[in-house]
Amino acid sequence: MVAPSMPLELDKQAVRRSFDSAAATYDQHAVIQREVANRLLERLDWMRLAPTTVLDLGAGTGFCARALERRYAQARILLVDLAPAMLLEARRQRRWRSAQRYVCADASALPFGDASVDVVVSSLTFQWCEDLEAAFRECRRVLRPGGLLLFSSLGPATLHELRAAYSTIDERPHVNRFKDMHEVGDTLIRAGFASPVLEREDLVATYAEVTDLMRDLKGIGARNSLNARPRTLGGRRALTQLRAAYEPYRRDGVLPATYELVFGHGWAVANARAQDGSTVFPLNRLTRR
Numbered sequence: 001m002v003a004p005s006m007p008l009e010l011d012k013q014a015v016r017r018s019f020d021s022a023a024a025t026y027d028q029h030a031v032i033q034r035e036v037a038n039r040l041l042e043r044l045d046w047m048r049l050a051p052t053t054v055l056d057l058g059a060g061t062g063f064c065a066r067a068l069e070r071r072y073a074q075a076r077i078l079l080v081d082l083a084p085a086m087l088l089e090a091r092r093q094r095r096w097r098s099a100q101r102y103v104c105a106d107a108s109a110l111p112f113g114d115a116s117v118d119v120v121v122s123s124l125t126f127q128w129c130e131d132l133e134a135a136f137r138e139c140r141r142v143l144r145p146g147g148l149l150l151f152s153s154l155g156p157a158t159l160h161e162l163r164a165a166y167s168t169i170d171e172r173p174h175v176n177r178f179k180d181m182h183e184v185g186d187t188l189i190r191a192g193f194a195s196p197v198l199e200r201e202d203l204v205a206t207y208a209e210v211t212d213l214m215r216d217l218k219g220i221g222a223r224n225s226l227n228a229r230p231r232t233l234g235g236r237r238a239l240t241q242l243r244a245a246y247e248p249y250r251r252d253g254v255l256p257a258t259y260e261l262v263f264g265h266g267w268a269v270a271n272a273r274a275q276d277g278s279t280v281f282p283l284n285r286l287t288r289r
Contacts, residue, residue: 012106015128016082019060022221023085026061029219032205036261037064037123039201040152043263044071047148051075051118055142057107057151058082058125062090065100068121078117080105082128083221108134115144122151127178136191143268149193154178155200155260162213162257165245169238176222181262193266201261206254210246211239213257 019026041064052075056065059079069077077100081087087102094100105111107122107129120139129135139149156178166174179187181198188196207213249255 009130012082012130019081019083019221020085022219023061023083023089025219026086026089026221027063029216030060030063031216032203032259033060033124033220034063035203036152036259037067039261040064040121040123040150040263041067041071043150043265049119049148053078053117054119054121055080055110055112055117057110057120057122057139058128059090059102060086062093062100064121064123065090066093066095069095069098069100075099075118076101078103078112080107080110082106108138110138110142112142114141115147117142118144118147120147120149120151122149124152124154126151126184127154127176132179132184133187133191136188136193140192140268145268145270147268148265149188149268150265151263153184153262153264155262156180157202157258157260160258161246161249161255162210165210165242165249168245169241178260181264184262184264188264188266192268194269196264196266198262198264201263203259203261205257205259207257208254210243210255213255 054068054075055078057080059065059081065077065079080103084104158178159175163175181200185196185198
C-alpha cells in the first residue's frame with residue numbers, strides 16, 4: 001500500500017539519472033519514440049513557417065533536431081534536455097558544420113530571453129514534467145508573438161496492460177501516471193496559448209515476452225520515477241508473477257503494449273483572448289495539405 005504521506009509525484013532527479021544512464025542505449029530501443037516524433041513532425045506540413053530559431057525541448061539524442069535542421073536549413077536549432085549525457089550523444093551524432101546549440105536545462109526554467117524563439121517542438125517530454133503548467137508557461141514566455149508550440153505527450157492509457165499486471169502483485173505504483181488530453185488542453189489555455197488543438201491516437205507495440213518490453217523501457221530511460229515507486233523490482237518471484245499476469249493479454253502469439261499518444265499545438269499570440277471570450281490565432285500560419 002502506498003503511504004498517504006507519499007503523493008504520486010515525479011522525482012525530477014530520478015528522471016535525470018534514468019535518462020543519463022540510458023544515453024548510450026537510447027537509439028537502439030527508441031523505435032516507438034522515433035515513430036511518434038515522425039508523426040509529430042508531419043504536422044509541420046500543415047503550417048506556413050519560416051523560423052529563425054527553433055527550440056527542441058527534451059531533445060534526447062537529437063532525432064527531432066536533425067529533422068528540424070533539414071526542414072529549416074536557415075534556422076538555428078537549440079537542443080534542450082534535462083540529461084547532459086543525452087546532449088553529449090546528440091552532439092556526437094550531429095552533421096558536420098551543424099548550427100545546433102546544446103543546453104542542459106529544466107523545461108520549467110528555460111535559460112532564454114522573452115520572445116526569443118519562433119517555434120518550440122517537444123516530442124514525448126512533457127509527461128516527465130511534474131508541473132506541466134510551469135513548462136507550458138516557459139514555452140509561452142520564450143516564444144515570439146505568432147510563435148508555435150508543437151508537442152506530443154503520453155495519455156493515461158499508456159502501458160495499461162503493464163500497470164494492470166503489476167496491480168495483481170501489489171498496490172505500489174510501478175508505472176508512471178500520465179495526464180489526459182483534456183487536462184493537457186486546459187493547462188495549455190491557462191498558460192496563455194491561443195486556439196489549442198489536441199488529438200489522441202493509440203499506438204500498440206508488440207513483444208514476445210514482457211521482459212522484452214521492460215528491456216526497451218530501461219534502454220530508453222523510461223523508468224518509474226514516481227516518489228512513491230518501489231526501490232526494488234521484487235526479485236525472481238515477482239517477475240514470474242508479472243509474466244503470468246501479463247500472459248492473458250497475448251494475442252496471435254505476441255503481447256501488446258499500448259501507448260496513448262496526445263498531440264497538441266498552440267499559438268503564442270499577444271492578447272489572444274478577446275473580451276467576449278473568443279480567441280484569435282494567425283490564420284496566415286495555416287495551410288491545406
